[in-house]
Amino acid sequence: xxxxxxxxxxxxxxxxxxxxxxxxxxxxxxxxxxxxxxxxxxxxxxxxxxxxxxxxxxxxxxxxxxxxxxxxxxxxxxxxxxxxxxxxxxxxxxxxxxxxxxxxxxxxxxxxxxxxxxxxxxxxxxxxxxxxxxxxxxxxxxxxxxxxxxxxxxxxxxxxxxxxxxxxxxxxxxxxxxxxxxxxxxxxxxxxxxxxxxxxxxxxxxxxxxxxxxxxxxxxxxxxxxxxxxxxxxxxxxxxxxxxxxxxxxxxxxxxxxxxxxxxxxxxxxxxxxxxxxxxxxxxxxxxxxxxxxxxxxxxxxxxxxxxxxxxxxxxxxxxxx
Amino acid sequence: xxxxxxxxxxxxxxxxxxxxxxxxxxxxxxxxxxxxxxxxxxxxxxxxxxxxxxxxxxxxxxxxxxxxxxxxxxxxxxxxxxxxxxxxxxxxxxxxxxxxxxxxxxxxxxxxxxxxxxxxxxxxxxxxxxxxxxxxxxxxxxx
Numbered sequence: 222x223x224x225x226x227x228x229x230x231x232x233x234x235x236x237x238x239x240x241x242x243x244x245x246x247x248x249x250x251x252x253x254x255x256x257x258x259x260x261x262x263x264x265x266x267x268x269x270x271x272x273x274x275x276x277x278x279x280x281x282x283x284x285x286x287x288x289x290x291x292x293x294x295x296x297x298x299x300x301x302x303x304x305x306x307x308x309x310x311x312x313x314x315x316x317x318x319x320x321x322x323x324x325x326x327x328x329x330x331x332x333x334x335x336x337x338x339x340x341x342x343x344x345x346x347x348x349x350x351x352x353x354x355x356x357x358x359x360x361x362x363x364x365x366x367x368x369x370x371x372x373x374x375x376x377x378x379x380x381x382x383x384x385x386x387x388x389x390x391x392x393x394x395x396x397x398x399x400x401x402x403x404x405x406x407x408x409x410x411x412x413x414x415x416x417x418x419x420x421x422x423x424x425x426x427x428x429x430x431x432x433x434x435x436x437x438x439x440x441x442x443x444x445x446x447x448x449x450x451x452x453x454x455x456x457x458x459x460x461x462x463x464x465x466x467x468x469x470x471x472x473x474x475x476x477x478x479x480x481x482x483x484x485x486x487x488x489x490x491x492x493x494x495x496x497x498x499x500x501x502x503x504x505x506x507x508x509x510x511x512x513x514x515x516x517x518x519x520x521x522x523x524x525x526x527x528x529x530x531x532x533x534x535x536x537x538x539x540x541x542x543x
Numbered sequence: 544x545x546x547x548x549x550x551x552x553x554x555x556x557x558x559x560x561x562x563x564x565x566x567x568x569x570x571x572x573x574x575x576x577x578x579x580x581x582x583x584x585x586x587x588x589x590x591x592x593x594x595x596x597x598x599x600x601x602x603x604x605x606x607x608x609x610x611x612x613x614x615x616x617x618x619x620x621x622x623x624x625x626x627x628x629x630x631x632x633x634x635x636x637x638x639x640x641x642x643x644x645x646x647x648x649x650x651x652x653x654x655x656x657x658x659x660x661x662x663x664x665x666x667x668x669x670x671x672x673x674x675x676x677x678x679x680x681x682x683x684x685x686x
Contacts, residue, residue: 262650356647360664366620367627370558405546406553414553418544452556460552461544486558 222398223430229333229393231539232342232385234499235278237270238492239377241351245476247500249378250277256352256377264302267350270379271296271307275346278381289313290340293331295324295347297354297375297490304346313344322416322445323399324491325380326514326535330396332384333537341386348379349490358521371411373447373489376476380495391503392540395431399423401518403531409524412489413450416515416532418461420446420454423513423534425462431538435466438538439507444494444515445473447486472497491516503541510539565627572629580606603634610635614642640664 237251253270260266271294279286292311294304295318308315320327328345335343354375360366384393402419409415420443428435435441446454451471458464475497476488494514502510519530580602587598610630613619619639623630630636641661648660662669 264650360643367631368624370560404544404549406549411553411557414557418549449557453553456552456556457544457549 223427224330224334224396224398226333226393226396227337228386228388229336230385230387230389231329231391231393232383232387232389233278233282234380234382234495235274235281236380236496236499237274237277237378238496239270239351241374242376242378242476242496245496246478247476247497248504249496249500250281256350263350263352263356264298265306267296267298267303267348267353267379268306270350270377271303271346271348271381272310274348274379274381275307275311275344278344278383282383284342284383286311286313289342289344291316291332291335291343293318293328293343293345295319295328295491297321297349298357303348303350303353307346307348320514320533320535321516321518322489322491322493323514323516323533323535325495326396326444326512326537329382329384329393329512329537330398330535333393333396336384336386343384344381345384346379346381347491347495349375349377349492351375351377351490354490358519368485369410370486371408371413371447371449372485373412373445373473373487374477374485375490376488376493376496377490378492378496380492380499382495382499390542392542394538394540395427396538397423397427397430397536399426399534399536401531401533403529405529407524407527407529409519409530411449412445412517413447413486414453415517415519415530416444416446416534417450417454417457419532419534420444420513420515421458421462421464423536424458424466424511425464427511427536427538428464435464435468438468438509438511440502440509441466441469441511441513442494442498442502443469443471443473443513444491444534445487445489446471446515447489448474449486475501508541508543510541512537512539568625569627569629569632572626573632574629576629576633576635606634607638610638611642614639615646619643637665637668640668 236249238249258266292313293316296303301317325347332343332345404418458466472494473487513536515534517532584598584602587593588595644663645657645661648656
């Protein structure tokens with residue numbers, strides 16, 4: 222299912238990262254030093270991250286809250302706690318969304334779609350907190366569970382983007398809503414392998430719908446497959462869909478490049494993709510970019526029930542005019 | 544694509560654990576822990592004059608206290624990521640599981656947070672430990 226957008230542009234963004242991400246090579250607006258950020262718990266801290274990123278985005282753009290029509294937010298906590306609790310601070314119509322790590326792209330698709338109505342400015346926001354999501358999905362924080370090589374590390378931070386009708390140099394051109402894919406794979410340590418089939422399906426459907434080849438894009442940026450996940454994606458695309466993809470990069474594996482965390486497969490979480498997009502990719506010379514947000518739709522209960530891990534990927538294509 | 548075929552692609556492209564190295568490190572660290580505890584136990588027995596049964600109990604308590612404090616200061620998980628099962632299998636792992644769960648849920652209050660979540664991981668060790676102990680005692684009693 223691919224939608225075409227006539228008048229959706231990314232106007233501005235605000236990125237904020239946590240303590241573990243300080244050494245990453247990409248540009249951000251703010252680096253926080255404290256996992257708690259003066260809050261009582263990491264969950265509340267994550268909500269505060271979102272509040273900060275939304276407030277600062279509006280300040281950066283010199284707008285007022287009454288100029289914003291809708292706020293779309295999502296995160297990894299149960300009942301999207303951080304987004305809902307950030308939204309209560311603002312007097313804005315709020316849509317809460319969840320697609321795990323594909324949340325940001327889902328938000329961009331929803332926002333671009335809203336802009337075809339009488340709406341002018343939409344803020345899409347997302348956040349993740351390493352400690353909160355480890356507690357949510359994996360083990361207690363300080364529990365010395367051994368990380369495998371295929372494990373990814375949830376990046377801490379929050380990203381807000383202002384999507385507007387007013388033309389800028391980054392146009393959101395099309396959006397593809399992905400299908401939920403489940404091959405029956407059930408290793409909750411290897412998220413790259415869980416999500417690669419859905420990324421491949423979304424890419425192939427996007428190319429079919431738009432009648433393009435993969436070489437049309439200068440870059441296909443996937444969300445958080447990790448260094449092994451990208452390799453799996455490339456081979457799977459070739460075998461299953463006969464697509465030879467040499468222009469695929471993964472935001473998760475870029476994020477923690479040259480970092481002390483190199484023993485793991487890369488970063489993960491909904492902030493990975495927007496952090497790398499705004500902090501690095503958009504500053505380089507890519508004209509046509511396909512963003513593929515990859516989300517693994519499991520929960521702790523579903524894993525304990527012995528269910529396999531379904532995943533969903535959404536894609537949008539960006540046109541960067543210089 | 545069938546799951547088996549997909550698993551082949553996954554296995555080909557995923558990073559492999561160095562099992563031999565992991566086992567070797569665990570063996571050395573685990574053995575070293577055993578040596579350390581035996582020295583402590585003997586010290587208590589010979590130098591301070593505590594009975595050998597009591598001395599071994601004090602040694603276990605010492606292990607639990609030290610590893611819980613390490614957990615609290617936030618570097619036990621870093622040590623474990625190097626030492627692997629050499630530190631998870633001894634009582635240190637058990638103490639660590641309880642302390643980390645308690646710390647994790649501290650912000651949710653004493654009753655609903657710490658109290659109800661502390662045994663999250665350790666609970667299964669205790670309950671199945673008791674069941675196994677019961678049957679072993681039964682076998683011993685019959686024989």
